[in-house]
Amino acid sequence: MSEENRMTAVSLREKRAQKATTVVGILAAISLVATVWLGLFITPPDEFMGNLVRLLYIHPPIAWVMFIAYGVSFLSTLLYLWPRTRDLRFDRLAGASSEVGVLFTGLTLISGSIWGRPTWGTWWTWDPLLTTTALLFVMYLGYLALRQLPGDPDVRAKRSAVGGLIAFIDVPIVYFSVLWWKSLHQAPTVLDPTTGKTYIHGSMAYTLLLGFVAFTLLFIYLLAKRYRLAGLKDVYERLSLQEAIEERKLEATAGQSAYENAVSAYGPKDELVGQNSFLEKAGSESEIPLYPSHSSQNNLSIRAQNIRGEII
Amino acid sequence: MWRDAFLIMQKDLNIELKSKVVFNQVIPFGLVVILLFGLAIGKFDSSSLSTVGGNLSDAGLLKDASAGLFWMAVTLSAVIGVQRSFAIETQDQARDALRLSALDPAGIFLGKAGALLVELAVLESVLALCAIFLFGMQIAVFWLFLAASCLATIALSAVGVIYGALASGARTRETLLPLLFFPVIAPVLLSATKACEAAIVGQPSSGMIWIEVLAVFSLCYIALGVAAFGSLLEE
């Protein structure tokens, strides 16, 4: 009974989580559409940037989601590594969050380039932030590849955690080294588009705020979906393992009698083993027990056929 | 831990002495890379040929980029060195032997990194000579160059051995290792290049910050390797 209760409780919680995810998804869709509508049609063009300012409602929120995603990933990696909070759920969360993070890093780079081309006159510049973001992108692609490697869930989780840690330690080092590199040669003149010269009007501020809300909701929705998928994959693996164990046990009973029959039919004769036992002969030394060759080619193949036949 | 590290290092270097794979394959690969860089970005200005007895060098761009190209060649060869270092362990399932040996994993990490360090140091001295002769690289402040090289080599071997172990359990290790290794090693490449440029230009003060970056990087990854190598080997 209690087991049943527990099961219903789990499935209830599952259902509730599902419903919440759907609600978040719908809200994300609505707010995204609203952001696009406000951004494209309602807000005025900027004094200096003209229509280009409309990218303001997309690019910073995407970059913000990217930071949140990696933050969540790093925190859950730490929680997994910490022995007291070690739980495969944190590993799944770290994986799901990095997947979303990589997606949004790609989007950040693309939207930034699109914005950069008309404003700075170049698609790309070796600015610390840009360079770090690009390296972050490839580093976490590697991390995701590492996560795909087969292995037991615990082994996989531990391996991924170390991989994630390596990547994360690298981020500040990359950032500061590129910053110093640049500051030695030229002042970072470009970037920081959110603040600075752009003066934000009332409707623009609201739209930007809505953009942040919309993309954060989208992040939560995607994260929840990927997390659930990862969990289902684990459940699937566990169930198929259970099945495999049962199958293997069946194989055991069938295979054993087949093997025994084959051995008793074509294997060594009992008396041979009894008489020539090395154990007994070892004392009387010198004599080497010689065995009749059961294993002529012909005999072997019959034996093999027999075993196969019995198993099938 | 230190005794185990020494044993593993001795074993790896012994294998290298016997098999000479790094010497016969990895170092020549580095030379090939250096030559290819020369072909790819070397500019041959025929007008400079006319100045008889004057400067015949056609390596202007190469000379400017020599520090970067040198470190790029080292990094590319290093990944092959890492692969070799773990090919030793995966042949005949010796990796299992390492696990069964009941050696301290931290010792195994330090030993393998130490052996790789020695191999890379030899590689670097050969490639540096090539860069000096082929690219016209001139080092004004030698100690800075040496310090940067030492620290960068430590960083390369530490990260290399961690990722080598991480990837060595996978069937796709040959393709996975470079993808993991290169992005993480980016700050080492940058810092080593900038420090060496400072050494070439003769401004040790501007190189110091890079020495610090390299030192921090090395320390971080050595600590990580010592702490986490056990769980990487155990798959």
Add this chain to the structure above:
Amino acid sequence: MDCVIDFQNAVFVADGFPVIAGVDMRVMGGEVIHLRGANGAGKTSLLRALVGLIQIKSGRAIVLGHDLADDRFSVRKDVGLLGHRTFLYDDLTVLDNLRFVQKIARQPKTSLERSLDKVHITSRLLSTRVSQLSTGQRKKTALAALLIRDYKMWLLDEPHAGLDESGRILVDQLILDFQSTKGTVIIASHELDRAMSISTRSMVISGGSIPAGVTRDEAKIVLAAPVDEVDCRYDILTADTDSYPLSSNKSDRGGSVDVA
């Protein structure tokens, strides 16, 4: 006699596959177990599980007092595995390989000399690189490496395969010697007559489970019996002739030994 291996419904999983799917087995110190079974039955996996290379999923597995569920590492000091692969470094000579083993095992130099004497490795062979050895010579080298270490249990996977007649006799001799020093040996082998002649008991593994050579219920009965009273050098399943045809000879062999 103390129980050195105690498995109860042990399940081991490697790469998502249940290589060992519920094994019940109990082995006493000093036994020589012949492990039999068809290809893919899980012989090699069982040996790898015993030395802590595979992760336990469920059940109970204690080897030489080390609980594999808690700690898969400490058992490796006491148990030696000789697999299909010989765990040798191809580029080093035989002597270098053995020296490396001796050093990592923290054994004195004499242990190396002793093991060389026992395995009859010639000085010419010592200075040969492992990559140039034949299969049999490799196996001999691996045996020497096994002897250097101070193991309490040997797990031998097809120890006779690839060896010539004198090599096979040598293997048998080494096993018997080791047994006489209270060592436990598990031999996975297809060479039934050879392995039978030196083993004290035989187990059949099939589908990664029940290596007792009997059905599960019978195994339980046997295991429930006070083990101390049974001389483990010989098969405890003497009476069970129907489901276990090969054991019929055991009554002959067992006759000379007092089963309390």
